[in-house]
Amino acid sequence: MSLNVRRLPGVYAPQADSALLAAALARESLPDRARVLDVCTGTGALALAAARRGARVTAVDVSRKAVLNTRLNAWLAGLPVRVLRGDLLSPAAQGTYDLILANPPYVPAPDTDLPARGPARAWDAGPDGRTVLDRLCRQAPPLLNPGGVLLMVHSALNDPELTLSVLRATGLKATTVERSFIPFGPVLRGRRAYLRSGGFVGPDEHEEELVVIRAERTS
Template identity: 55%
Template sequence: MVFPVSVRRPVPAEEQPADLRVCRLPGVYAPQADTGLLVEQVRREELRPGVRSLDLCTGTGIVAVAAALRGARATAVDISRAAIASSRLNALLHGCRIRALRGDLDGPVGRERFDLVTVNPPYVPSEDPRLPARGARRSWDAGSDGRLLLDRICARAPRLLTPSGVLLLVQSSLSGVAPTLDALGRAGLRARVVERRTEPFGPVMSARADWFAARGLVPPGTRTEQLVVIRASRS
């Protein structure tokens, strides 16, 4: 359903505030550097007013809001009820409109196609090989290699995009950038890294630093990760 709020004119990227205000309900992933990178890339994309955008694993919905402020007809999807409520609140806060749907990845949108698909999925490697069913870890844990959701997204991306559509995905180097590029290529998309940024480990990553090293994911003593934004399209 569409959250009924007033709709402002599309806001050019250069007129948007550097930091969007965020309302976050308890248990919802707090926007961090990865979210910021994705918002920055959305602002760089050439978006015509009225294009259809989809933000999967939306969390606070702030990436969907960034697209909506550019004039997109934005849809946001998350498996968390609190995340859906947060995304609606943030649309209200910024005076834009998004369609917020609860469900697993693209399940709620059926056979719809989009001009822009954005994703900041859970991608942190975990000792638990399964996805968490509940709790805060559901926002970041993604199996022993961090790819349980990344691989699903890569496989499903082509069916979500219009012929000229673009996928923007952010992830950590710890969950394998090359496997993502390869998977998108096998799915028929041309993919490349458009942004890289080295960030210090946060509390979750710091607590697992020794385990990451033992798994060979990082050299011993490493306390940083590289975040990347991948852009994929049919041509």
């Protein structure tokens, strides 16, 4: 599945986590004219991938640049993607969906407050990296249609077992469907001392494991 899209300056580029989520999307069966919500859409790469399969896609991002970037890429591709700006699921919370895609910020950061602007807004996620993940785990299940699926990518640094437990507690059937190890990128390399002091990584660790969680509403 191609993630080649235009990227405007200051917008999070599709990377290994986006590719892993795209692989999970490619394996997912979608009903005809499925309603898909892509949260933290960035460039809109995943939204466009779903739209190419005939889905009716809504894409959301808090960043004005990301919203503009997604609209541009949808226009260039000739695909009808509805793009909204706002905080996580709130702009699209009036609807229900057959599939919710999420590549949220998940990198542990020393600051409790999330950045309000700048590139770090795309990855910083509080001291344990779960500030946004936990909100998604609470807010996404009520928006799924019966048989609907949440596909969410994050790092093993964020305790995937906790994600599974929280989603199962909402009544969803949750499993890990994709895993991949990648070398630490610039953000994790620059934050290695904090990650070591917090027990997120060991002194000799130089790779990060990415996971995709699949959670299905079975009734």
